[in-house]
Structure formats: C-alpha cells, structure tokens
Amino acid sequence: MFIKGLLKTLNRSLTWRIRCAYRTDIACGSSGVRQAGASFSTTSGGNDRPISRYPIPDRTTLDTDIQETMSEVEEKSGFLPNVFKALAHRPAEFRAFFQYYDAIMNREEGSLTKAEKEMIVVATSSANSCLYCVVAHGALHRIYSKKPILADQVAVNWKCSDLNDREKAILRFAVDVGSSKPITEEHFDDLAKHGLNREDAWDIGAVSAFFALSNRMAHVIDMRPNDEFYLMGRIKREKP
Secondary structure (H helix, E strand, C coil): CHHHHHHHHHHHHHHHHCCCCCCCCCCCCCCCCCCCCCCCCCEEEECCCEEECCCCCCCHHHHHHHHHHHHHHHHCCCCCHHHHHCCCCCCCCHHHHHHHHHHHHHHCCCCHHHHHHHHHHHHHHHHHCCCHHHHHHHHHHHHEEEEEEHHHHHHHHHHHCCCHHHHHHHHHHHHHCCCCCCHHHHHHHHHCCCCCHHHHHHHHHHHHHHHHHHHHHHHHHHCEEHHHHHHHCCCCCCCC
C-alpha cells in the first residue's frame, strides 16, 4: 500500500487541528475538505495560482489503483496533497515515487527516528530552496518531534538551531549528500562518533538523495503546497 505510514500520520494529525495543514505540498493551495472521490481543485490558495505548470488530469480518467490511492489519502486526511495531483500527470512516475517514498521513509530497521528523517527532508529541502517540501515536511517534523519551534529553526538555518549533537551530525552528512559533495570516510567517522553506523548512513543518504530529486522536480513543475500544512502541528486541539 502506498505511503501507509504517511496516512497514519495524517490521520493522527487531524486531532491537532486546525486541519488546514499537512497532506499535500507546502501550503499555498487547496481550499478545504472535500469528499473522497470528488473532483479536486487545480489551483492553489486564494490567488488561484495553478498547483503545477503541467496539466492536472481529470481524476476519473486515471487508472483504478491511482484513484484508490488518492481516495484513501483524501478520506483519512481530509484533503488531497497537491503532490498527488501534480504527479498524476505521469502515472508510472507517480507509482515509482510513492513506492520508493514508502521504502525509505517507513523503513523500520535502523536507528533513525521518523522525526530525524523528516528533519533531514526539511534541512536539505531548505538548502535546495524547495518551498513545497519545507512546508509539508516541516509539518511532519513538528508532529513527530513535538517541537514546533525546532522545525522552523531547521528550515531557516539548522546550524544555529537547538538540535543536539547527533542530529547535527546527521544533517552534516545529509546536506553534503543533497548538494552532491564527495562523501569521504571522514563523513562516516563523524556519524560513528554519535552512534550511527554505515547502515544508518545509507538511510540518511537515501532520504537526502530522494528528496533532492523531489526538490528539483518541484521546481521544474512549479508545484505549490496546500494551505493545510502551515498550521499543522502548531496548535493542539483542546481535549473535551
């Protein structure tokens, strides 16, 4: 199943309300909650800016498996992230993208936490000036880390943030991977000082490299985020 872990997070995040917040790609977009299976908006935010410079296909013309994925996400999160709409322009790439996303972001082996993986996405996407990924995954980082302020610090300048030494070692490695700098044994030695082995290094590299692709494609297609992401993980819902 595509992005199973992501669905779980989105579903849980609805209890954090205002639910204008995650599942799409970096909030500039989307109006409100829609019924699963309904036609979706192709513009972003109040300015009617398109969510992609490429055509958004009519949902009813898509293959059944893609429609089912969209409906599942929309039903559980209350909205459909724009990344699903935008990538549906290339169905084979849609499937490949979310399958690999699942493989690296929901991998249970290794010592990296979900918060650390989202931290990697935010920091490397910031280095690549990717609005969509910074906003969307900043929301996830807030949710997993339970530290709303920290996610904003990472997005602006992780070197000046309140991250601990292990987290900063992870980002030193990740940012160099994301910017295609040569990776040397010194990089692995730096990770080892903080209890991170070579399998952990692979995980860090995989997340950084995958989102380097995502960042660049977001720029190519001018993908806009949903508004929902901006408040997600910032305000807790009052318990009844």
